[in-house]
Amino acid sequence: MTDAALAAVDQKRLAVASQWQLMWWAFRRHRLAMIGLVITVILYVIALVPGFFAVNDPSKQNARAAYYPPQSIHLIDTAPDGSWSLGLFFRPYVLKRDPQTLAAIYTEDPARKVAIRFFAQGYQYNLLGLIPTTTHLIASADPNYPLFIFGADRLGRCVYSRIMQGAQISLSVGLMGVFLSLTLGVVLGGISGYFGGRIDFVVQRAIEFVLALPTIPIWLALAAALPQDWPAVLNYFMITLILSLTGWAQLARVVRGRFLSLRTEEFVTAARLDGCSEGRIIFRHMLPSFLSHIIASITLAIPAMILAETSLSFLGLGLQPPTISWGVLLREAQNIRSIATAPWLFAPGAAVVLAVIALNFLGDGLRDAADPYNK
Amino acid sequence: MLRFILSRLLWMVPALIVVSFMSFVLIQLPPGDYVTTYIATLAASNEIVDQNTAADLRSRFGLDQPMIVQYFKWITGILFRGDFGLSFEWQQPVSELIWERMALTLLLTFSTLIATWGIALPIGVFSAVKKYSIADYIVTFFSFLGLAIPSFLLALVLMYIAAVQFGQEVGGLFSEPYVNAPWSFGKVVDLLHHLWIPVIILAVSGTASLIRVMRANMLDELGKPYVTTARAKGLSEFHLLVKYPVRIALNPFISTIAWLLPNLVSGSIIVAIVLSLPTAGPLLLQSLMSQDMYLAGAFVLLICALTLVGALISDILLALADPRIRLE
Numbered sequence: 001m002t003d004a005a006l007a008a009v010d011q012k013r014l015a016v017a018s019q020w021q022l023m024w025w026a027f028r029r030h031r032l033a034m035i036g037l038v039i040t041v042i043l044y045v046i047a048l049v050p051g052f053f054a055v056n057d058p059s060k061q062n063a064r065a066a067y068y069p070p071q072s073i074h075l076i077d078t079a080p081d082g083s084w085s086l087g088l089f090f091r092p093y094v095l096k097r098d099p100q101t102l103a104a105i106y107t108e109d110p111a112r113k114v115a116i117r118f119f120a121q122g123y124q125y126n127l128l129g130l131i132p133t134t135t136h137l138i139a140s141a142d143p144n145y146p147l148f149i150f151g152a153d154r155l156g157r158c159v160y161s162r163i164m165q166g167a168q169i170s171l172s173v174g175l176m177g178v179f180l181s182l183t184l185g186v187v188l189g190g191i192s193g194y195f196g197g198r199i200d201f202v203v204q205r206a207i208e209f210v211l212a213l214p215t216i217p218i219w220l221a222l223a224a225a226l227p228q229d230w231p232a233v234l235n236y237f238m239i240t241l242i243l244s245l246t247g248w249a250q251l252a253r254v255v256r257g258r259f260l261s262l263r264t265e266e267f268v269t270a271a272r273l274d275g276c277s278e279g280r281i282i283f284r285h286m287l288p289s290f291l292s293h294i295i296a297s298i299t300l301a302i303p304a305m306i307l308a309e310t311s312l313s314f315l316g317l318g319l320q321p322p323t324i325s326w327g328v329l330l331r332e333a334q335n336i337r338s339i340a341t342a343p344w345l346f347a348p349g350a351a352v353v354l355a356v357i358a359l360n361f362l363g364d365g366l367r368d369a370a371d372p373y374n375k
Numbered sequence: 376m377l378r379f380i381l382s383r384l385l386w387m388v389p390a391l392i393v394v395s396f397m398s399f400v401l402i403q404l405p406p407g408d409y410v411t412t413y414i415a416t417l418a419a420s421n422e423i424v425d426q427n428t429a430a431d432l433r434s435r436f437g438l439d440q441p442m443i444v445q446y447f448k449w450i451t452g453i454l455f456r457g458d459f460g461l462s463f464e465w466q467q468p469v470s471e472l473i474w475e476r477m478a479l480t481l482l483l484t485f486s487t488l489i490a491t492w493g494i495a496l497p498i499g500v501f502s503a504v505k506k507y508s509i510a511d512y513i514v515t516f517f518s519f520l521g522l523a524i525p526s527f528l529l530a531l532v533l534m535y536i537a538a539v540q541f542g543q544e545v546g547g548l549f550s551e552p553y554v555n556a557p558w559s560f561g562k563v564v565d566l567l568h569h570l571w572i573p574v575i576i577l578a579v580s581g582t583a584s585l586i587r588v589m590r591a592n593m594l595d596e597l598g599k600p601y602v603t604t605a606r607a608k609g610l611s612e613f614h615l616l617v618k619y620p621v622r623i624a625l626n627p628f629i630s631t632i633a634w635l636l637p638n639l640v641s642g643s644i645i646v647a648i649v650l651s652l653p654t655a656g657p658l659l660l661q662s663l664m665s666q667d668m669y670l671a672g673a674f675v676l677l678i679c680a681l682t683l684v685g686a687l688i689s690d691i692l693l694a695l696a697d698p699r700i701r702l703e
Contacts, residue, residue: 205386209390209393211637212390212637212682212683212686213394213637213679213682213683214636214637214638214640214641214644214678214679214682215637215641216640216641216642216644216645217640217641217644217659217674217675217678217679218397218401218675218679220644220659220660220663221398221401221402221404221663221671221675222401222404224663224664224666224671225401225404303523307525310525311525311527311645314525314527314645315645315648315660317660317663330528330531333531334531334649336534336535336538339531339534339535340535340538340539343535343539346528346531346532346535349525349528349531349532352523352525352528353520353523353524353528356522356523357519357520357522357523360519360522360523361519
């Protein structure tokens, strides 16, 4: 925490501030981390209720809209007689074929105008998986002319809505995977750091071994072992399990390091002399003092998980369609021909990059803020 | 020093045994075996294989024996005869298929390592010396971006730009006439012409994290009194940097090989698949898909073993450079 940050808060408040308050004050001064926090929160809200943010049904195919380009959206409408009106609208594209090459050409229809409405009615979905509703953040006023903000893919499915839907799986894989690796990491790292000696030696070697292995060939081999016809939920769970099988080592190392450095602290010795049980020492005395570090490491581990899921699904060994995740969506952009005709198929990639950057900034800020005595 | 190297070498033995066993178990995991897949492929073209033929095939490939027996046969074959078994799909010994691809993989990884260092080192030093300047912020921004872009996405975008802007197909490591040609001087030159694209793509993500490491190390060193002393003695700024702080800041750099290498190898597999390079990646994926287990196993084993060897080399280098480590 910088001097400036310390000076910014009232001295009296500083003296009685809890560790979490100190962290929050330090964190707030980290501008990039705050931006990261805002973006992360927005993304996870989208992941929670993707249907609300989607415009069209993400699985609905539309033969008349194959490779429909991103819709240009207008704000001001001018009529030939000089009058004008204000309001978001779009002019749907009309499909024509090039007479020679038969390639699809989409041109704006100047005669038609479809308004864009907020909090309007669209396709039906289940809010939080429970409440059926038809309200969407954005919707086309005329259901016959769907709005394709980021265009449509090979089968005429709305890329934008699919990215929103994909956020749910891609972002939750990160959380689930980190949760699983954290469980493994805390148990093994905790045992190793707390008891030390021979157990520590064995766990240490195991961690080093796992860290020294390249993950992709192992993930590929494990993922190839999953039967293709498994139900989507089981497949999803197995993929996160596979990812966390190698992800735990990093977290175990962090936990072990903290345990080792805390073990010799006076307050731990004091607790032991007071006759506290091992469990109470670990959970009541040691855990709170390095929880903030663990949270920071977790935040930095999530983007790695997201990237891993994306890579696996992209190679066709991760999640399988019709499950929608960012990696599955990027498979559409796999061959040069489809990305040459439809560069907007890269859009899920931009979503991945945005999420990973935001989480990295957030994690960096948390790590800096986690140590109030740092600088 | 010798003791350190010896004990480190001894550690490789159990590690390699575990890796070999793990590779074998991994490729055994998929339900069914190659014969099942083979029958399914034949069934797709309306050919029917009866039970006896299937059993014959299984006993010919040794697939009917218990796993541990198969493992021992496999590993002793590799150790004593350099025999990695038979690729079911290609009907060729695995060792004929893999060596050229492994050599190219090694070349790709090694070039990327050099490129990563070559880019990260000067930039890291620069952004530490010019701390909080505009250039430093730009570098920081790009290194975060480099960390966030998955390498396969970068490969795709480059392919797109090359195809649309320059009308060129990016992919492979050789031009048309050299693909099946025997090795010659021309082929090597051609390889170098193609190699830089995957190298750059792979270097980007590694560079990003290394720049941050280098910058942090340099910042720790720059404030120390010996730097001021050197400056007071009248050393030119460049001379001073190269002679003292850079050398010390480099130290943790060597140790990064150990964690950079697994990432590089992983990244190179995906990028190779996207760009269809004749390295281990595409063939590994294909063999995993068709359950060609000896081929897949050989790749997983060799890739993991080579990465472990890389970590070993980096440990020894580090001990050579830093006496504190070998005395521990």
